[in-house]
Amino acid sequence: MLLRVQDVTKKYPGTGVTRPVLDGVSLQLNAGETLALTGESGSGKSTLLHLAGALDSFDSGEILLDGKALSRLDDTGRAALRRGPVALVFQQFNLISSLTVAQNLSFHARLGERFDPDWIARLTERLGLSEFVARYPEQLSGGQQQRVAIGRALALRPRLLLADEPTGNLDEIASDRVLDLMLELVGAAGTALFLVTHSTEIAARLDRHLHLRAGRIA
């Protein structure tokens, strides 16, 4: 079992909302498996993804990632997880604007000391980014930027890829292309994919599909 979420509850203090964002959520994900999580705005799906990626802490329950209990990790331990078995792709791409495409692609792998130039070269080619490596993110289209973000995440060779609305900012054609590439590459690398999306069509293309409603798995 790569990821196990057990009865997790999460509240945001100071928001005036008494109802938890996540209320006793449980799920699990095996290595190499792809899982889609859908839900309406505010249902807590991005929050769940962030908790799974050790980006935020939860109030109760437990999350086991690659055998490690996240509640027992401090800030340094959580950061180490994000440089190792887990990688993330965001809706806004969140590339580093001051670095070139080539530097962005290798950044996460080098940060996690898993830099493999051959693997990155293959990824770059497969993602169709070879001719853009010297450019800066602002010089790319949205689809191209998201391809760089996926390449940056996969360059780490993570065991789990967390993707939050990775095609939410793209048009339909670009969206299809990005998703095809992502599924192809995670399949080839044996990486598990936990993807948050609004789209039931996209969700249908993954191995499993869960729906979140008002902080609970429906």
Next chain:
Amino acid sequence: MKRAAFMALLSYWRRQPGQLVTLLLGLALATGLWSAVQAINDQARSSYALAAEQLGARSLATLTSATGAIPLKRYVTLRRAGWQVSPVLEGRVRLGNRWVTLMGVDFLSHPTASTMQEQQPELAPVDVLTPPGRLFAHPATVDALGPGKTPAPILRTDGLPIGIVLTDIATAERILGRAGQISRLLVLSDQPRDLPALSEIVPDLTLTAPQRETDISRLTDSFHMNLTAFGFLSFAVGLFIVHGTIGLAFEQRRGTIRTLRALGVPLAAISRLLLIELMGLALVSGALGLVMGYLVAASLLPDVSATLRGLYGAPVQGGLSLRPSWFVSGLGMAMVGALIAGGQGLGTLYRLPLLSAPGQQRWLGASLSQMPVMATAGAICIGLGGLGLWLFEGLLGGFALLAGLMLGAALLLPPMLAFVLGQIARRAKGVVGEWFWADLRSTLPGLSLALMALLLALATNIGVGTMVSSFRLTFTGWLDQRLAAELYVTAPKDDIAQDIEAWLIPRSDAVLPIRYGEGHILGQPVRVYGIADHPTYRNHWPLIDAQPDVWQRLGDGSGVLINEQLARRADLWPGARMTLTPELSAEVVGVYSDYGNPNGQAIVALPVLLAHFKGVANRQFGVRIPQARAADLADDLRQTFDLPASAVLDQSAIKARSLAVFEKTFVVTAALNVLTLGVASFAILTSLLTLWTLRLPQVAPIWALGMTRRKLAQLELLRSTALAALTAVLAVPLGLLLAWILLAVINVDAFGWRLPMYIFPWDWLLLTALASLAGAVAAALPAHRLRSTPPSDLLKVFSSES
């Protein structure tokens, strides 16, 4: 509609109190330092004007003699010919604890002196005119003289400048020991018709037209120009803070403005509301700045007064009295500053299309792609400064060069930093290093204004510091040369002086008389000293240029030494001939440095002086004696002749006093230096704080990719420290160039002497360390905020960025 729109715009400040405080404080600091300098300048200038008006020097022509003193018979000749002239005898004399300028006038004919007398209703006019006479002085002068006895009763009057003691000319003759002498004749405004020409009846006297400005104001102009330049620099540095804050406020309100426009509020109305808001903020900051300016001026004015009195003998009152124009100009500067700082923001608003989305980067000013434009503009500014030096002579040219250089260098800084950081990033090792340097370069536009302010403050610090330290080093060495005698004695009267000299000769190695007469060369007052032929002068006198046989020529009367000021002003160098009096001309055989003296000076052999100048007092001596015996001899001398302690000074006391005057001279400059550096550091802090909202989208992804907040906070500290340190390194050559201009151009024009330039690398290291520390301190708060930002806030970057 307007009220609702205005409230909507103002609501921004309620949500951003930090920015509001930054804006108000930045503008208040800028206005405060500017107003402080203006208050000091106003006070000093009004004191000069008061002095000039009260002493009748401003509006009347004067007659002077090339020999320094006008014989009484010339006065009689003029009066007999019908000329209405009023005699003035002026000299320095020690009364009580202080040296003062004693001015003897004819109370019956002097245009304004009689008002002093009229202000003392209980005083009979005859008391002023008959022995012992009366002295008039400002209460501050009277207090400074101390409780000791004065040669005549002294009366207090507010109508005189500090440092001047006025009396009847007969009383002045008696006190100064210069009977029958007149320093100058005031040519009164009402004259009978058909008078004989002055050139016919007194050909040996020189007529000087009414002065448009006093000598004092001419001499002190450079000092005040320095202060004004500093005030303006501080103002500009303060504006850097305000510019960033106002720009950010405009940019962040673009969403609100877009909504207001969409709801039907015209752009012109919005602009007017923003302008009203800006002026309101400027008024509040201006009032705060005036309070700060008053406090700074009040604390600095005593030192300024001491400087002006010590360096120029210029009378300045120590208390600060403010005029309404000061308040108006202070508030005006705050408003002009706010308009300059906000003008770009308002202009940008006007140009932006209605539906343009609010951005966060645009307000930052120049982007990296604009760096070549900035570099070109910087080079043009420096070129224009050089052109200014070539086109305008004197101080104006020097300051044009300084202004062009400083502005140009400030514009060149961001492109140079971008270049340097690009080179470092290219060579950086490791992924964190690569990101760090590239990120540093990308944040340059946002910090460029603050860094420009820091560059200006640091370069000024290095430049002025180098000048002052060079001055101090040269001045100390010069004092050692110039004050070669072990004791300096001043006798109260000539006859006592003769007794003292006779007493000293068998008890010392040498007694060197210090005697002088007053003359005029090229319309400027020149003091001519006569010195004895003695090795003390040959071995110690600080010559900066001389002929090989200088001392022999001086001794035989064929040569004259002149000070550097006179040499530069009159372009007289060794080999040139000069006329000291109509009967005395000699070849310049040497030029000596003479720091701290604004006037020309010449040295001839003592017999030559005595032959050509009448009534030369003989009251001062330098005494050569082994140092170990100096203190005992001084005590014996005081006891034998009942002299006050101040009449016999040893070398170290005079040096200490001279150095004290020197230190006072630069205490104001040093204070403004520190204040400007403080304002520049504050500019960095405010820039980092206002950049804070822009930094999160940059650092949050790095955190998400596995870097801890602690590490990111450390890198934030390092980022600011590195930028400050790099700026400091680039400020060193600029500061040295500034120092060179100050020493080689400004000083020569302002004071008449050129100083050698010394360099002080330890000072640069210290300043670089201080600048780095300022950068680190400025980044401490943002770094702490980053370290303690909850993950949920960092995650907002990924979910809510638009």
